[in-house]
Amino acid sequence: MLGRLLCAGLMFVSLPLAAAQDEVKEWLDKMAAAEQYLNYEGTFIYTNGPQVETMQIVHGFDKHGERERMSSLTGDVREIIRDDQHLVSVLPVRKKVLIESRGKQLSSPAKLLEGLEQSGAYYEYSLKGTERIAGHNCQILSIYPKDNFRYGYRLCIEMETGILLKSLTQDHAGQTHEQMMFTSISMPEFIETDQFHSVMHKDDFELKQSPDTLGVKISAKPDRRWVIDELPPGFRITEEAMRYIASSKKPVQHIIIDDGLASLSVFIAPPQKEEQVVEGIFRSGGLNANTRLIADHAVTVIGEVPVKTVRLIAESIRYEQ
Amino acid sequence: MTTQVTTKERLSALFDDELTEFENRRLTSELLTNAEHKMQWLRYQMIGDVMRGGLGSQVDTGFTDRVMQTIHAEETYSTPVEKINKPRPWVKPVAGLAMAASVAAVSIFALQFMTQSGTNTAVNVANTSEVSTPAGIQQVAVQKQGEVLAELPKAPATDNSLVRQVNTADIQPLGEIQNIPLSDPRMDSYLATHAEYASRPGMLSRVRIVGYGSPDKEER
Numbered sequence: 001m002l003g004r005l006l007c008a009g010l011m012f013v014s015l016p017l018a019a020a021q022d023e024v025k026e027w028l029d030k031m032a033a034a035e036q037y038l039n040y041e042g043t044f045i046y047t048n049g050p051q052v053e054t055m056q057i058v059h060g061f062d063k064h065g066e067r068e069r070m071s072s073l074t075g076d077v078r079e080i081i082r083d084d085q086h087l088v089s090v091l092p093v094r095k096k097v098l099i100e101s102r103g104k105q106l107s108s109p110a111k112l113l114e115g116l117e118q119s120g121a122y123y124e125y126s127l128k129g130t131e132r133i134a135g136h137n138c139q140i141l142s143i144y145p146k147d148n149f150r151y152g153y154r155l156c157i158e159m160e161t162g163i164l165l166k167s168l169t170q171d172h173a174g175q176t177h178e179q180m181m182f183t184s185i186s187m188p189e190f191i192e193t194d195q196f197h198s199v200m201h202k203d204d205f206e207l208k209q210s211p212d213t214l215g216v217k218i219s220a221k222p223d224r225r226w227v228i229d230e231l232p233p234g235f236r237i238t239e240e241a242m243r244y245i246a247s248s249k250k251p252v253q254h255i256i257i258d259d260g261l262a263s264l265s266v267f268i269a270p271p272q273k274e275e276q277v278v279e280g281i282f283r284s285g286g287l288n289a290n291t292r293l294i295a296d297h298a299v300t301v302i303g304e305v306p307v308k309t310v311r312l313i314a315e316s317i318r319y320e321q
Numbered sequence: 322m323t324t325q326v327t328t329k330e331r332l333s334a335l336f337d338d339e340l341t342e343f344e345n346r347r348l349t350s351e352l353l354t355n356a357e358h359k360m361q362w363l364r365y366q367m368i369g370d371v372m373r374g375g376l377g378s379q380v381d382t383g384f385t386d387r388v389m390q391t392i393h394a395e396e397t398y399s400t401p402v403e404k405i406n407k408p409r410p411w412v413k414p415v416a417g418l419a420m421a422a423s424v425a426a427v428s429i430f431a432l433q434f435m436t437q438s439g440t441n442t443a444v445n446v447a448n449t450s451e452v453s454t455p456a457g458i459q460q461v462a463v464q465k466q467g468e469v470l471a472e473l474p475k476a477p478a479t480d481n482s483l484v485r486q487v488n489t490a491d492i493q494p495l496g497e498i499q500n501i502p503l504s505d506p507r508m509d510s511y512l513a514t515h516a517e518y519a520s521r522p523g524m525l526s527r528v529r530i531v532g533y534g535s536p537d538k539e540e541r
Contacts, residue, residue, distance in 0.1 A: 031523075032523075035523070035524060046528050046532050048529075048532055051532075053532050055528065055531060055532065057524065068527075070524075070527055070528070070531050071531065072531050072532065078530075078531045078532075079531070080513075080527055080530055080531055082527075087513050087516075087517055089509055089513055089530060091509065096509075098509055098510060098513065100510060100513045100514060100517065101517075102517050103514075103517040103518035103519075164523065164524065167523070167525055169525070178525075180524075180525060180528055210510075239518075243514060243518070245507065245510035245511070245513075245514055246509075246510050246513075247506045247507050247509060247510040248506075248507060248510065252507075254514065254518065256518065256519045258519065261521060263515075263519040263520055263521065264519070265511065265514065265515040265518070265519045267507070267511050267514075269507065278505045280497070280498075280499055281497075281498045281499070282498065282499050282500065282501040283498050283499070283500065283501070284500065284501045284529060284532070285529060285532070286525070286529070287501075287512075287529050288498075289501060289508075289511075291505075298507070300507070300508075300511055302511055302512070302515050303515070303519070304520065304525075304526070307498060
């Protein structure tokens with residue numbers, strides 16, 4: 001009898017929570033689909049700590065697939081362009097252009113929902129009313145981290161289309177580490193192809209292209225002697241692969257760790273010739289990184305998680321001789 | 322702190338014409354007497370100018386600098402800095418180029434880095450010509466289904482095997498949280514690869530690629 005009462009009580013408590021969580025998932029699903037499949041162009045403000053930047057985005061999906069150009073309008077000019085197969089970074093200050101291949105492992109809406117199922121124990125999902133951003137009404141979603149190993153998010157998703165209009169990255173204590181907010185946005189039916197062409201590159205820029213974007217197949221296998229002794233609660237290794245990157249002739253070992261929502265990458269690369277490794281802990285808004293030299297390899301842990309998390313993982317990595 | 326946040330919200334509301342006439346008069350009076358609030362109001366005005374001014378050429382390029390000066394003057398934002406002080410006698414960590422103490426060392430570093438990069442480029446360009454470069458075009462192009470996505474510059478092919486060296490004057494103790502080092506040639510690729518392969522949907526992962534490299538961030 002007591003068991004039945006307890007079960008009934010638990011159902012009474014959990015049903016509304018489950019319903020709220022389902023609703024949040026629907027919004028996130030809508031957001032992920034909108035980001036991938038809709039045409040939109042607009043201007044937004046990005047704050048990263050005390051840094052404020054204005055940026056522009058043009059995104060399209062048509063018979064050519066998904067295409068996007070994002071560029072900075074203030075400060076250091078930078079631009080990224082991507083299609084279904086390439087991500088091109090144009091870095092005028094360094095007169096450099098990088099061409100990387102695109103991955104699809106985690107960026108589909110279906111994968112997002114899978115991840116949410118896994119992450120439920122570590123985040124609280126809730127709806128928080130509506131707001132008006134850039135002339136559009138949007139639904140506020142709160143994703144609150146239950147511990148300080150991960151960040152939470154406060155999102156505002158456009159009611160009709162699902163486009164993300166505003167995003168705050170916050171830690172467990174509620175401190176905001178970065179914000180993005182559209183100041184103007186439109187959803188045109190058609191976007192001209194030239195809108196996706198680089199406007200920043202110059203003839204004297206140095207080009208670096210990942211070999212796999214040129215059709216070079218990778219033959220190296222991940223070295224299993226690399227071991228991660230400890231992961232924060234809820235995190236697990238989801239993929240381990242060798243990848244080509246534009247800024248290195250040799251492939252790097254890439255280990256992906258995630259908790260269903262937050263993700264980290266571990267990159268393991270041998271130093272190039274007598275290159276010194278820039279060791280340390282690095283931050284850019286909601287992104288933290290820790291680079292260490294381990295067994296003569298440059299090991300970089302990078303992810304949208306607190307410093308504590310990247311540091312814990314970086315210090316847990318070792319090479320079994 | 323609570324008062325400050327409230328004032329910011331009220332300033333924001335004033336900016337958006339959402340205050341009543343009474344609140345408007347009261348806040349305007351406060352603005353005239355409180356230098357900090359005056360700065361905050363100026364900051365909102367500048368953001369508003371950008372919002373109303375449209376894109377491209379209408380954006381005041383000094384906007385960010387002025388906002389930054391204002392923010393620094395206010396010193397209201399603070400990010401907790403977590404430090405580690407684990408001694409590592411077996412390796413000397415290196416600071417970013419922006420932190421270099423010696424101009425000469427930076428020059429040597431940059432020259433050698435560029436010449437080493439040229440070796441990579443030579444390989445890339447050779448491969449590119451087999452895959453996607455249209456005959457006769459002077460630039461390398463990324464192509465998909467016959468359409469040029471972005472025409473990119475062709476770098477000169479060199480055969481220089483100079484190795485990169487780092488001056489010990491650049492070394493700084495491991496422990497402080499730094500801005501992502503622009504001098505690390507791999508970091509751009511890591512950011513892009515992480516965004517593409519590991520990040521969940523959300524344009525923020527790509528915003529970070531565009532947004533992390535401001536020169537003033539490098540210098541701080």
